[in-house]
Amino acid sequence: MEFRQINTFIRVAQLKSFSKAAESLGYSQSAVTVQIQQLEEDLHVRLFDRMGKRVTLTVPGTQFLEHAYNVLTEVNKARLFMSDTKELHGQLHIGTIESLCFFKLPAILRLYWQKHPKVTVRVTTGEPEMLIERMDRGELDMIYILDEPQYNNNWHKLAEQREKVVFVASASLGEELGEFPGLSVEQLLDKPFYLTERDANYRRVLDRFLASRKIILIPFLECSNTSFIIRMLENNRGISLLPWYAVEQSVEQGKLSLVNVLDFHASLYLQIFSHKEKWRTREMEEFVYLVEHLNS
Numbered sequence: 001m002e003f004r005q006i007n008t009f010i011r012v013a014q015l016k017s018f019s020k021a022a023e024s025l026g027y028s029q030s031a032v033t034v035q036i037q038q039l040e041e042d043l044h045v046r047l048f049d050r051m052g053k054r055v056t057l058t059v060p061g062t063q064f065l066e067h068a069y070n071v072l073t074e075v076n077k078a079r080l081f082m083s084d085t086k087e088l089h090g091q092l093h094i095g096t097i098e099s100l101c102f103f104k105l106p107a108i109l110r111l112y113w114q115k116h117p118k119v120t121v122r123v124t125t126g127e128p129e130m131l132i133e134r135m136d137r138g139e140l141d142m143i144y145i146l147d148e149p150q151y152n153n154n155w156h157k158l159a160e161q162r163e164k165v166v167f168v169a170s171a172s173l174g175e176e177l178g179e180f181p182g183l184s185v186e187q188l189l190d191k192p193f194y195l196t197e198r199d200a201n202y203r204r205v206l207d208r209f210l211a212s213r214k215i216i217l218i219p220f221l222e223c224s225n226t227s228f229i230i231r232m233l234e235n236n237r238g239i240s241l242l243p244w245y246a247v248e249q250s251v252e253q254g255k256l257s258l259v260n261v262l263d264f265h266a267s268l269y270l271q272i273f274s275h276k277e278k279w280r281t282r283e284m285e286e287f288v289y290l291v292e293h294l295n296s
Contacts, residue, residue, distance in 0.1 A: 003075060005039040006068045008032055009047065010277050013065050014136065014154070016055050024138055069276050076279040089118035092283040095131035095140040096123065097201075099226040100270075103246050104144075108290050115290075119283050128201060135275055142274040142284055144291070146243060147201045149269050156280070158288045159272040161295050165202050167259040168247045173237045174257020182262040185215060192220035192238040194229045205266045206241050230256070243268065270295065 011021040012032065022029040040047050047061035057065065096105065101123060109121060124131070124140065128150075131143040136154070146163060169177060173191065177183060196203040210217055220238065223229055226246050233240055234255045250256040272288055274280060 001039060001042045002035075003071070005035045006071055007277075008035045009039055010065070010068050010072065011138075012036065012048065012055065013057055013061070014277070017053070018055060019053075072277055072279075087118065088116040088283055088286065090281060090283045091120045091122065092281075092287060093122045093124065093139075093141045094287065095134060095143040095145075096125060097128060097131070097145055098125050098224065099243065099246050100144055100146060101125050102227050104291075108287070108294055111290055111294070112287065116283070116286060132273075135273065138275065138278070141278065141281070142272055142287070144270070144272050145201075146268050146270055148205075150271060150273070154276050155273045156276055156278075157271060157273055158280075158284075159270070159292055161270045161292075162267050163270050164244045165205060165241060165266045165268055166244055166247065167239060167241055167261050167264070168233060168251065168256045169239045169259050170233050170235075170237045171255060171257055173239065174259065177259055178257065180260075182260050184263045185210070185213070185261060188239055188259070188261070189215070189217060192236075193217060194221040194223070194232050194238050194240045195219040196226065196229070197222050197224050200224065201268060202241055202243060202266075205268065206264075209264055209266070241266075 008021060008025060008027070011025055012018055015021050015024065018032050018036075019029050021027075022032040025032070027035075036047065043060075043064065045060040045064070046058050047064060049056050049058055094105075105123065112119070112121065124134070126134075128143075128145045128147050131140065131145060132150075134140045135143050142158065149160070151157075167188070168174075169191075177188075180187075195206070198204075198207065206217075221229070221232060226242060229240050229242065230247060230250060232238060234250060239259060247256055251258055270291075272291060274284060
C-alpha cells in the first residue's frame, strides 16, 4: 500500500469519478484505475461500485475513507514538523466573500506581508456556495466566509467568530429615527431599503424573519456589492442590513447611524475552512493565527 494510492482513493471518493480524479491529480485515467485496483488487492476488499460512469463507495470503502483521512493528516503533520524551521516562502490561495475582502483582508494581509514577505498570496472572491465548491475541488487552500454555522465531515473548521448583523441608516435618516426609543421592522417599511441580492447570506436571514411575520418588503435597490450599498447609504436617505465589521468605521465617523430595531436580532459567523484532505501548510496556519489575533 502506497501513500499515492491512498491519496488517489480519497480524490475518487470526493469527486465520485475516476476521470475527474485523474484530471485533478494530473494522472491518466488508466493510472488511477490501476492504483485503485492495487489498493483493493492489498486490502482484500472492493472499495468502489462502478455502474457505467457512476462511482460510489462500498461499505468497506466508506469505512476505509476515514482511515485514509487519518493517514493523510499524520503525513501532513510530519511534513509540517520538518519544515517548521524554514522561512515561509510558499503560496496561499484564499477564497472569501466580497465584504470580507474589502473590509477585513487589507489589515490581515498587511500584517501577513510584514511577517512573511516571501509568501505569494492569491485571493478569489465569490458567494459562499461557489467558494465551498472550489475548496471541495482542491482549487482553494482555504475559505474565509461569513455565514450561518457550516459543518461537513470533509472539512476542517479552522476558526469561528460570531459577528452581529445590524440595521443602519444614512446619517440624516438615522437622526430622525433616533428620536424613537425603539422601532419595529414594520415601522421602517416606508423607507427606501438598499439590500444585498436574494439568497445572499445576511439577506437570507432578513427574508426568513420577514416571512415568519408575513411582512412584504420591496427594496429600492438590490446589489451584491456591500461597498456600493454603504456608499449609497452615505449619500442618500435609506436603510440596510449589514454585518457590523462592514459599517463600524462609517458609524464611528458619523456617516451612518445604527437603527435600534427591537424585534430583530441576528448574528452570522466568520468562519475559516480547509478541506480535510488539504495539507495545512504553515502559510495557512499563519493566516488563521493573524485572523484570530486581529479579531480578538
